[in-house]
Amino acid sequence: xxxxxxxxxxxxxxxxxxxxxxxxxxxxxxxxxxxxxxxxxxxxxxxxxxxxxxxxxxxxxxxxxxxxxxxxxxxxxxxxxxxxxxxxxxxxxxxxxxxxxxxxxxxxxxxxxxxxxxxxxxxxxxxxxxxxxxxxxxxxxxxxxxxxxxxxxxxxxxxxxxxxxxxxxxxxxxxxxxxxxxxxxxxxxxxxxxxxxxxxxxxxxxxxxxxxxxxxxxxxxxxxxxxxxxxxxxxxxxxxxxxxxxxxxxxxxxxxxxxxxxxxxxxxxxxxxxxxxxxxxxxxxxxxxxxxxxxxxxxxxxxxxxxxxxxxxxxxxxxxxxxxxxxxxxxxxxxxxxxxxxxxxxxxxxxxxxxxxxxxxxxxxxxxxxxxxxxxxxxxxxxxxxxxxxxxxxxxxxxxxxxxxxxxxxxxxxxxxxxxxxxxxxxxxxxxxxxxxxxxxxxxxxxxxxxxxxxxxxxxxxxxxxxxxxxxxxxxxxxxxxxxx
Amino acid sequence: xxxxxxxxxxxxxxxxxxxxxxxxxxxxxxxxxxxxxxxxxxxxxxxxxxxxxxxxxxxxxxxxxxxxxxxxxxxxxxxxxxxxxxxxxxxxxxxxxxxxxxxxxxxxxxxxxxxxxxxxxxxxxxxxxxxxxxxxxxxxxxxxxxxxxxxxxxxxxxxxxxxxxxxxxxxxxxxxxxxxxxxxxxxxxxxxxxxxxxxxxxxxxxxxxxxxxxxxxxxxxxxxxxxxxxxxxxxxxxxxxxxxxxxxxxxxxxxxxxxxxxxxxxxxxxxxxxxxxxxxxxxxxxxxxxxxxxxxxxxxxxxxxxxxxxxxxxxxxxxxxxxxxxxxxxxxxxxxxxxxxxxxxxxxxxxxxxxxxxxxxxxxxxxxxxxxxxxxxxxxxxxxxxxxxxxxxxxxxxxxxx
Numbered sequence: 061x062x063x064x065x066x067x068x069x070x071x072x073x074x075x076x077x078x079x080x081x082x083x084x085x086x087x088x089x090x091x092x093x094x095x096x097x098x099x100x101x102x103x104x105x106x107x108x109x110x111x112x113x114x115x116x117x118x119x120x121x122x123x124x125x126x127x128x129x130x131x132x133x134x135x136x137x138x139x140x141x142x143x144x145x146x147x148x149x150x151x152x153x154x155x156x157x158x159x160x161x162x163x164x165x166x167x168x169x170x171x172x173x174x175x176x177x178x179x180x181x182x183x184x185x186x187x188x189x190x191x192x193x194x195x196x197x198x199x200x201x202x203x204x205x206x207x208x209x210x211x212x213x214x215x216x217x218x219x220x221x222x223x224x225x226x227x228x229x230x231x232x233x234x235x236x237x238x239x240x241x242x243x244x245x246x247x248x249x250x251x252x253x254x255x256x257x258x259x260x261x262x263x264x265x266x267x268x269x270x271x272x273x274x275x276x277x278x279x280x281x282x283x284x285x286x287x288x289x290x291x292x293x294x295x296x297x298x299x300x301x302x303x304x305x306x307x308x309x310x311x312x313x314x315x316x317x318x319x320x321x322x323x324x325x326x327x328x329x330x331x332x333x334x335x336x337x338x339x340x341x342x343x344x345x346x347x348x349x350x351x352x353x354x355x356x357x358x359x360x361x362x363x364x365x366x367x368x369x370x371x372x373x374x375x376x377x378x379x380x381x382x383x384x385x386x387x388x389x390x391x392x393x394x395x396x397x398x399x400x401x402x403x404x405x406x407x408x409x410x411x412x413x414x415x416x417x418x419x420x421x422x423x424x425x426x427x428x429x430x431x432x433x434x435x436x437x438x439x440x441x442x443x444x445x446x447x448x449x450x451x452x453x454x455x456x457x458x459x460x461x462x463x464x465x466x467x468x469x470x471x472x473x474x475x476x477x478x479x480x481x482x483x484x485x486x487x488x489x490x491x492x493x494x495x496x497x498x499x500x501x502x503x504x505x506x507x508x509x510x511x512x513x514x515x516x517x518x519x520x521x522x523x524x525x526x527x528x529x530x531x532x533x534x535x536x537x538x539x540x541x542x543x544x545x
Numbered sequence: 546x547x548x549x550x551x552x553x554x555x556x557x558x559x560x561x562x563x564x565x566x567x568x569x570x571x572x573x574x575x576x577x578x579x580x581x582x583x584x585x586x587x588x589x590x591x592x593x594x595x596x597x598x599x600x601x602x603x604x605x606x607x608x609x610x611x612x613x614x615x616x617x618x619x620x621x622x623x624x625x626x627x628x629x630x631x632x633x634x635x636x637x638x639x640x641x642x643x644x645x646x647x648x649x650x651x652x653x654x655x656x657x658x659x660x661x662x663x664x665x666x667x668x669x670x671x672x673x674x675x676x677x678x679x680x681x682x683x684x685x686x687x688x689x690x691x692x693x694x695x696x697x698x699x700x701x702x703x704x705x706x707x708x709x710x711x712x713x714x715x716x717x718x719x720x721x722x723x724x725x726x727x728x729x730x731x732x733x734x735x736x737x738x739x740x741x742x743x744x745x746x747x748x749x750x751x752x753x754x755x756x757x758x759x760x761x762x763x764x765x766x767x768x769x770x771x772x773x774x775x776x777x778x779x780x781x782x783x784x785x786x787x788x789x790x791x792x793x794x795x796x797x798x799x800x801x802x803x804x805x806x807x808x809x810x811x812x813x814x815x816x817x818x819x820x821x822x823x824x825x826x827x828x829x830x831x832x833x834x835x836x837x838x839x840x841x842x843x844x845x846x847x848x849x850x851x852x853x854x855x856x857x858x859x860x861x862x863x864x865x866x867x868x869x870x871x872x873x874x875x876x877x878x879x880x881x882x883x884x885x886x887x888x889x890x891x892x893x894x895x896x897x898x899x900x901x902x903x904x905x906x907x908x909x910x911x912x913x914x915x916x917x918x919x920x921x922x923x924x925x926x927x928x929x930x931x932x933x934x935x936x937x938x939x940x941x942x943x944x945x946x947x
Contacts, residue, residue: 403668404666404667404668405668405670405672405673405689408605408672408673408674410673410674410675410679410682412682412683413679416679416680416683417683420680420683420684423684424683424684437804439803439804440803441684441803443799443803447798447799447800447803447804448804449798449800449804449806470700470703470808470809471696471697471699471700471703471809472696472699473691473692473693473695473696473699473751473752473753473754474692474749474751474752475687475688475689475691475692475695475750475751475752476748476749476750476751477669477670477689477691477692477750477751478687478688478689478692479687480687484749484751484752485686485687485688485692487686487687487688487692488696488699489696489700489809489935491805495805496803496805497802497803497804497805499685499686499688499802499935500686501686501687507752512699512700512702512703513703523683523684524682533683535683535684
């Protein structure tokens with residue numbers, strides 16, 4: 061039986077109070093006061109859609125034997141690469157086998173559920189098993205636009221398989237329309253929208269019910285069968301209207317997290333779905349609907365296995381790990397909307413030699429080092445000759461992954477000279493509990509909060525952006541270990 | 546069994562430019578300047594130089610690779626010239642190569658010259674570049690030199706459980722001492738005394754290092770002409786002969802960076818190089834026998850921990866010695882940075898090793914004014930440390946008069 065075997069979620073640590081944005085830009089569009097409530101989740105300067113998808117994927121893979129994973133399906137409309145498989149980068153970062161299937165799903169923001177359907181049907185057809193479906197977006201609204209306030213950044217991931225299913229797949233119904241509520245052209249940075257009234261009254265109010273009715277007819281289920289209904293719609297009044305029209309009670313209505321995160325695009329219905337799964341009981345049925353160039357509607361039934369999942373951050377845990385981004389212009393710099401001067405040093409030109417990255421792909425993207433089979437010493441980066449001076453064995457190494465290890469801060473600094481859009485650049489030596497050490501950049505923390513001896517974990521981040529050549533480069537950074545909610 | 550370099554080679558002459566922001570000079574101009582002083586001091590003609598070693602490090606603002614820049618700038622007549630490069634020990638490597646060339650008997654008179662023209666980058670500090678290989682760009686942290694060395698402070702504080710305020714006091718004294726010494730030196734880059742309170746209050750460059758904890762980034766060049774002690778005596782019968790007592794280099798094996806036995810609070814390479822240098826020079830008790838030092842004070846914390854790594858302060862004892870003035874010019878046991886150090890004399894990477902030896906040489910020949918002279922100096926030690934605290938090259942040279 062195909063279904064969801066595991067889930068994970070990721071909401072970036074930084075939250076931008078919408079009132080702060082309105083205070084800076086409201087003069088240009090006073091009507092935006094309607095969207096100025098709550099806060100939006102904002103990717104850190106070193107995060108993008110890929111890094112958020114990796115974070116959600118790592119969360120979803122907790123308790124899953126990675127060697128059983130057969131595929132990675134990635135959905136996003138803000139993939140860093142148009143050509144170069146984004147899911148391939150995610151696969152390497154997740155430390156998965158090379159011999160699996162990976163695909164990118166993009167275009168309309170219903171692509172998240174479409175990727176999920178492809179995985180469910182692939183598993184049902186026994187063509188593939190244990191597929192990591194991950195979706196993320198990092199969409200930009202132009203300063204002073206409603207979208208700037210409405211949009212937020214997040215990611216969700218689901219492992220789809222046939223064994224130990226926590227939510228069985230009960231059926232799906234899809235529609236596809238070239239209904240253009242938002243769009244982004246080939247070179248555009250910002251989303252463009254048509255009139256809200258039209259999106260609301262023709263888009264949500266007609267397309268969502270059509271998909272829901274189609275699913276109910278196909279599966280023979282009724283609205284009252286569902287413990288939770290997940291559908292995206294950030295218009296408060298339209299959402300109330302839809303609930304009434306579809307017969308969704310307040311108990312059934314899964315929060316769209318607009319006040320806490322914002323409208324996240326491709327991952328949005330999956331983010332809501334993960335939140336629903338976190339709170340679900342065995343026997344609960346969940347209706348999952350996406351929206352964007354049509355709709356996918358999917359029905360699930362939660363099983364007893366849901367209680368057996370290993371602890372994870374998911375959406376609730378990552379929402380609890382929050383820090384104010386107390387500066388709107390910092391957001392503009394991080395997203396490269398406002399040109400800022402990081403100094404001449406930032407203009408030094410080093411370029412990615414793809415052949416080097418190919419050779420080093422396991423250690424760079426997957427944080428694989430080596431473990432000496434002669435003396436047991438683990439070491440990063442990969443070595444051929446053991447670094448232990450008492451050993452020195454040559455070519456007796458096996459691979460060893462540092463990406464899931466816990467370390468301690470041995471030394472650190474906050475560097476104001478280094479070129480950074482988030483100075484000071486914080487970095488230091490990390491000694492891993494099980495051996496090995498490396499000097500990492502630190503992220504998602506403040507200098508004042510650090511101390512030697514503090515435990516850290518590693519997080520996959522954007523290391524550099526080569527604007528001359530349109531390259532996003534990735535590596536791992538250290539993050540203070542925080543208790544998961 | 547090899548018996549080392551001790552007493553096999555003498556310094557015939559030295560030269561050093563003023564270090565600083567030499568906006569009007571190219572690297573080639575600086576080479577000519579140090580060379581002409583060196584040649585005049587040696588009292589020989591250019592055609593008597595039989596071979597040369599040329600130190601230059603930074604490729605981003607460079608006179609060029611190989612030996613040709615030296616031959617062309619100085620118009621040396623078709624002699625063998627080899628470029629040496631080993632981070633901040635680059636000029637010491639040129640000196641070491643020249644010395645070994647004489648000691649081997651291959652040549653009688655050899656030139657070593659180092660230069661760096663750093664002020665053409667357009668910013669403070671050193672270029673990042675690909676000093677650790679182009680693959681490091683894929684996984685190395687967004688680090689600069691001050692940030693890498695600043696970590697010595699957090700690691701040292703943790704190791705010895707010393708509050709950061711006390712470390713700030715000690716490293717402020719380290720920098721104030723160099724400013725005091727440098728202020729008296731007309732060739733130094735930074736020539737102003739700065740009180741410790743101002744040093745501690747300076748803007749942060751890389752926690753916990755402030756502006757005054759960082760050395761000057763300068764243009765400059767220094768040179769030496771070496772020969773055998775016999776030739777030196779014949780050419781300069783009325784002058785003390787300054788002999789090379791030890792030259793040692795220690796290069797990281799990767800242990801500090803990759804193995805967990807390194808505490809991050811000291812330089813493993815310096816300890817090894819110093820031990821071997823004392824052995825080579827026949828020094829049993831460095832705290833008593835070393836008259837003065839120029840050590841690699843790229844940052845105040847570097848000098849602070851180096852006082853232990855050169856085996857003069859006991860482990861964990863640098864704080865006491867620094868605060869007690871043991872390394873001060875006047876009244877100190879082993880005056881350190883007598884010409885201002887990298888901190889104030891300046892740090893053009895490819896020239897610094899020879900600049901340090903020049904400072905010792907001038908003191909040993911009693912050519913410095915009374916106000917900054919080290920009394921009865923018999924033996925001077927210089928130390929370079931290039932690379933990062935976790936992966937570096939340490940060089941120690943000891944010169945002396947008998």
